[in-house]
Amino acid sequence: MRARLALWVSGLSYEQREVSLKNKPAHLLELSPKGTVPVLWLLEHTVIDESLDIMRWALGQSDPQGWLTGLDAKGQARIALNDDTFKFHLDRYKYPVRYDLTAELALSVHREQGVIVLHTLDECLRHQPYLSGQSWGFTDAAIAPFVRQFAHVEPEWFASQPWPKLLAWLTMFKTSEAFETIMRR
Ligand SMILES: N[C@@H](CCC(=O)N[C@@H](CS)C(=O)NCC(=O)O)C(=O)O
Incomplete structure (x- = not known):
């Protein structure tokens, strides 16, 4: 994605x-x-x-919206945390059977570890509108698809968590022209 x-x-x-x-x-x-x-x-x-x-x-x-030129060290660190840590826990939270995990472990360990990362994103979004800064960019696009997957495991639970900025950011992504276009088969 x-x-x-x-x-x-x-x-x-x-x-x-x-x-x-x-x-x-x-x-x-x-x-x-x-x-x-x-x-x-x-x-x-x-x-x-x-x-x-x-x-x-x-x-x-071609970078008409300056996604790559706007990618800084903080963004790269966020992406690394997403790819190395968040994705590991997301996979286990989403597919416990595939990893031979009980449903309880999936929640108590892997959902919880994912939550820690998600709170760091919400915290960032309290200070700036996007993970990339003042406009949507590389870091947002690199991370949003994974947050969307995490949100889809238990949508009601996800929507009830105290991360309002993250929820608004995710909604913005899911209703964006970019998302709508790439999801069209
Ligand atoms: N690090 C790779 C990971 C890609 C990846 O894991 N892709 C999944 C689908 S999203 C896949 O192809 N899995 C292979 C499989 O399920 O057999 C990347 O980001 O390009």
Whole structure:
């Protein structure tokens, strides 16, 4: 989702191919044997198979809203915390069975650890309108899809938590033109 957001905002022209992760196409595995998505295949036979690298590449080509130029060390640290810590707990909170966890552990450990990170985001949003600063940018786009996933595990519980800025920021993302466009199949 974040790769699509960056490709969308860059305005570059590209073809999007949906793949089934349960039945990965041979060509996908040929391009990127690790078998994860997204994979960006460039005409000159270059392959970029990490979403953040796709974002950086797309915005390096064209960055009309200054997403990449506005990415600072704080933003990079937030993204690292998201990718290293938050995603780990999100996966276990969302799919306890896949990780051989009881539902209780998923909540008491993994939801709780995710909550700690989410409060740091809410705190940031109390001081500035976006994680990237005064306008939506790279850090917001890199993190919002994961917060959305977390919110969808128990929507009522999520909406009742004391993180008003985070809730407003997430609603803004989900009602944005960018989100609406990239979700269209
Ligand atoms: N670090 C990678 C992670 C990508 C990733 O885990 N993608 C998931 C889908 S969102 C995937 O392809 N999983 C492979 C599978 O389920 O077999 C990135 O951000 O590009």
